[in-house]
Amino acid sequence: MAGCILDANEKTEKKVRKLIVMRGHPGSGKTTLLRELGLEDWSLSADDIRKVNNSPMLTLDGRLIQNQDDNHNTFRILRETLESRMEKGQLIALDTTLMGSKSKKTPASGSTPPQNQELKYLKEIAHKHRYRICIADLSTFPVEQAIENNKGRPETRRVTEYRIREIHEGLNKETLDTTGIEYLQWDEEGALLDRLWNWIKEPVLDLSGYREVVHIGDLQGTFEVLTGPNGPLARGLRDDTAYVFVGDLLDRGIENGEILRWFVNNALDRNNVFLLWGNHEDHLHRWARGMTHVSNEFEFRTLPQLIKKGITRADADRVCNKAREFLKYVYDGRQVLVTHAGMPHFPEHPELISLKDFSKGVGNWEHPIDTTFDENTSEGYQVHGHRNHGSMGVQATPRSFNLEDSVEHGGFLRTCTLSRDGWTAGEYRNHVFRSLRERLALETVLSDSRKAQRKKYPNWILEDNMTAxxxxxxxxxxxxxxxxxxxxxxxxxxxxxxxxxxxxxxxxxxxxxxxxxxxxxxxxxxxxxxxxxxxxxxxxxxxxxxxxxxxxxxxxxxxxxxxxxxxxxxxxxxxxxxxxxxxxxxxxxxxxxxxxxxxxxxxxxxxxxxxxxxxxxxxxxxxxxxxxxxxxxxxxxxxxxxxxxxxxxxxxxxxxxxxxxxxxxxxxxxxxxxxxxxxxxxxxxxxxxxxxxxxxxxxxxxxxxxxxxxxxxxxxxxxxxxxxxxxxFPYYSFWKQMRSMKDRIIRNRINKQEFTYEHTWRPDGLAPTEEEIALAHDFRDWCLQQGSETLEAGIIALRKEFGRDFDSDFERRSTLKVA
Missing domain, CATH: 3.30.470.30 (DNA ligase/mRNA capping enzyme)
Known part of the structure; x- marks a missing residue:
């Protein structure tokens, strides 16, 4: 792989979200295989739901067994949970027989067999949420061995021998329609485990064959700043350079149609362009797949701009297919992880991490993710966008590059470039954006974070009756x-x-x-x-x-x-x-x-x-x-x-x-x-x-x-x-008068004029107290004994010197302390 430039069709459009379907009869080793892969915590099974919904039930022969009387409800919860986890973009290992709830009815002639009906449903929701499916099929595992394995289970987890044979027979008499999915079958040599792990893990790409790798920060619906005369892509895309967009192509800016039209026309089909899935890609994805909008920003402002530029759902769908959850690559010996929201460390197996963590971030938005990454990482670099609460620079820490800078609000579009000579950072000012007043006027639904942000703004910027x-x-x-x-x-x-x-x-x-x-x-x-x-x-x-x-x-x-x-x-x-x-x-x-x-x-x-x-x-x-x-x-x-x-x-x-x-x-x-x-x-x-x-x-x-x-x-x-x-205050006013007095002494000496001063008034119009008068005259007399060079000093220095003399050998008359 060293030095090769990878085919975009094979690599850049490969969805990382994966659904593993563990198909097999009880005792065939589905759970054991997941345990050996370390994926028990990623599994979803009907048995686990049954344990939550019901305790074991007593049989006529006096045994306690798993309760399967409520299978309809069990499989309803299973489907709801499956879709909920898909919405989060989690790796899922579905431990199932693919036979749904138990049914003794024979399928009508010409109808879809039940397993393919179940598989069709899985394909539909996988397509909806952009998942790849792999069936790990253990249905050919010897039924007699499965029956023996079942005997070793705890009593409450055992299945009757009749049921095992029934399921085994049902699995093997139906041919699955595996079109568009990966299909891995059990064999006696035990190769299924390795083959399944190889399917799960994502390869580390080697981008060393490129002249450089340019990482481009969140665009958020801005365009001119990217491709304009002073932008990083003013001269277009080069064939000898890899480009990595860290996600959030759209929303909040006012050039959404322009940027997506440019991306579709110029970047989408390129082998050397990579796109990370940001949290705002969620909204483009929902529109592309005909789902309900969940963002007013996208529905009422971004989408009209897309339609005006002729962007179709098909275009949007292709862009989303291009987007990756993460990009892990090597370049000239350096390891780099690119995600949208930043990671707290350099994960050994990022394929086990959910899209939600990659696109929306670990911890809260305010967390200093760059600092945490550096604290937890001794090798490798990360590049990300999405959050920058601490207003960090492009190279936020020695190993973490932060490409978020509110470009859509008049900040900088950030880039960082990796070449043979190392890393370089770039910032490009965006001049095409809505004013804060305009943005605030458009806000209709206020989250807690937006309410907190508004508390930092003066009242006049929140008022809607003001103009430029x-x-x-x-x-x-x-x-x-x-x-x-x-x-x-x-x-x-x-x-x-x-x-x-x-x-x-x-x-x-x-x-x-x-x-x-x-x-x-x-x-x-x-x-x-x-x-x-x-x-x-x-x-x-x-x-x-x-x-x-x-x-x-x-x-x-x-x-x-x-x-x-x-x-x-x-x-x-x-x-x-x-x-x-x-x-x-x-x-x-x-x-x-x-x-x-x-x-x-x-x-x-x-x-x-x-x-x-x-x-x-x-x-x-x-x-x-x-x-x-x-x-x-x-x-x-x-x-x-x-x-x-x-x-x-x-x-x-x-x-x-x-x-x-x-x-x-x-x-x-x-x-x-x-x-x-x-x-x-x-x-x-x-x-x-x-x-x-x-x-x-x-x-x-x-x-x-x-x-x-x-x-x-x-x-x-x-x-x-x-x-x-x-x-x-009197203290300040008094010493201001004394400063004027000592300056007069200097001037009178230069002009060879007689100096007289009596402290008879105060700036506030009140008569000075006897103590003030005595102190003023003491200071006057002291100043008259000093040379003009000494009096050139500031009043603070003179006050200190006077205080020292006043407390030692100068004849004290005032009762006021010199501070």
Whole structure:
């Protein structure tokens, strides 16, 4: 077999699903043969059903024997069980006489004898479920020896000598119609066992004669990505290459007719093309054989596409005949197992495994089958599709290749190729697919898994009253913003198709806020299509900063409960989706350029793998969302609060639309967990205004107020209607003032100007306490004693140095501890 290229008609269309019919009289060795083959657990017999339905019965001569009074019910259950196991694609050894329930009637002249009637039924259901049949016929086993063997059975399993002879005679007086089935007869040399095992087992194919073996992942009704200009088969199929499709040719995509028409016309009759049976081939099979549909997706969306392209049931039937349960081959010394759903190990005898296990998988869909395969396998490789819950790469583990990547939803068509030089992986982006919004609108029956998946989506993507225009900035709003003197529009050189809208510095310093400028904050859009790429929060304010955020106004319009989220001390970063470049859009400070955007990008790439970034891009693309982060970079951009390492805190998932909307906290936390992102932390919740007011009164007086033992910049308050305001803690505000003060000392020295500073005010408008004033003046005096080079350091480093001096030889006046 080494080096040969196998004939497709003999190998690629060979069904692995097998039904063994053990024909013979009692005592002829049917059960013994199955035991010697190790197939007892694969057997199905009327005797076993009789034991389940009835206990042994007493005869007139005082013996306990197997109860055969209920044979009609026994054979009904036998047939139902047989078909149920066939639906699962299991290997079945049917231990039977082929004579059905006992009948003393002589068949009418010209009618089909009972054994052939039974065999005809078996052929029909085997055809229905694509099974091959082999009859292991022990009817020629000597009847006298069978009678002796019967005597060695337990009393309850014995059959009367009369019945053995009757069955033996009945088996041998009728000629079986064995057309289309394998027929193996008992002989005295004992060769039946080997011949039957050789029929059961599937040969390992040697594909070393090919230049390479190309494995192609789940297509799921996609076509352009396979055969288009940039696809793996852009130049068609080569004669010197073997091609292995891992299954699921159809469903979910929008090019089902195109892909199946191409497969029928170009691949079906080729010797060098192999197709694995995936779980979605089940639906094509049912249609081809005239069975009832069990999939709305296939019946209402896939099938109309097939019919439109002229696909017939006969075409579908041929495709299903081409499909194999598994492919086990060798290539240049390497052993490879290809299945649709992946195996937990490299099985020695895959022919004993059911189609259900091959096509739907062992364990649940979320199980990391690639990792399990590597743990259980020291030799050989596997290639599969179907599942990839962990978003593994093509070479998921050293020995397992995963070709599933949601190609039908805009992911990659995956390939892996084995050549003399080893393995290579390929990924091809699919651009022809339904949007998530369209897919969700088509869902009519929701499984538990789909219900769980929907919980990861923001509400706006589940609503059916939205259109593509909702993801664009309206012409009216854009014109209004462009005409507003407080709004500036910028176009970065690196992204000439992108514009950003932000309020001007003058608006910020003059506090000239209105309904238009508050929207112009980190608002990015495609300046050709108006599609919103990313957006941040609308500007919101500190308590007391505006009339609307005064405590009096908040008492009137806050809707409780109000939740306080910890506000970390960094800078804002946004991640959106740019459809024109099909990429993530990372920006900060109203631009994707500049040092802050670069700091953010570096942290993103250090926190997330390439695979996670790809998944994040798809999520933001599909859910019409962007994300806002608090970016912490203690190395490049230290602030007032000390952090040990860089981080990015996911603050909110914001809809890419003109009207501000954001996902609720529970979805934020689910998505944070999905992408291993830290999400904003809930600090407390206030049930009414009195509780909020009491807390505010306490916190504004406490320079050492902490949450969970740590200093923070403050909190963001969000009420039940998602109205947002914020509170800055005194510790943060104080050291921000001290930073400004030490910078003034440096400037005054450069300009040779006298420096004076008295701590008389706080940003929140409250008067500083005596302790705050004393600490501020202590720090002022300490700074005046330091050189300008020392004062160039960040406020955190200076605070530490001041604290050390303060606790040693510096004259202490304040009662406040320096943290």
């Amino acid at each position: 225009e909702d993801t664009k900035i309206s012409e009216e709003l854009l014109a209004t913003m462009r005409a507003h003197s407080g709004v500036r529009e910028k176009t970065p050189e690196s992204h000439p198709h992108v514009s950003s809208l932000n309020f001007t510095n003058k608006v910020f310093y003059d506090k000239a806020w209105d309904d238009i400028v508050v929207k112009a904050r980190g608002f990015f859009f495609n300046n050709k299509t108006r599609e919103i790429i990313s957006r941040g929060y609308e500007k919101f304010f500190n308590i007391g900063e505006t009339e609307e955020t005064s405590m009096e106004a908040l008492a009137e319009h806050l809707e409780f409960p109000v939740t306080a989220y910890i506000k970390e001390n960094g800078f804002l970063g946004n991640i959106g989706y740019d459809a024109e470049t099909d990429s993530l859009f990372i920006a900060s400070k109203s631009t994707p350029e500049g040092k802050f955007a670069d700091y953010f990008r570096t942290i993103v790439e250090s926190k997330m793998s390439e695979r996670q970034l790809e998944e994040l891009k798809r999520y933001l693309r599909d859910t019409e969302s962007s994300m806002t982060f608090e970016v912490i970079d203690p190395v490049n951009d230290p602030h007032m609060i000390e952090y040990d390492e860089p981080d990015m805190i996911l603050l909110d998932i914001i809809r890419r639309s003109s009207e501000f909307d954001k996902a609720p906290q529970e979805i934020l936390e689910r998505i944070g967990k999905k992408f291993d992102l830290t999400t904003k932390t809930q600090a407390m919740r206030f049930k009414d205004f009195n509780a909020l007011e009491r807390w505010m009164s306490n916190v504004t007086k406490d320079m050492n107020y902490r949450i969970n033992g740590l200093h923070h910049e403050g909190v963001v308050l969000e009420d039940a209607k998602r109205y947002m305001t914020k509170v800055k």
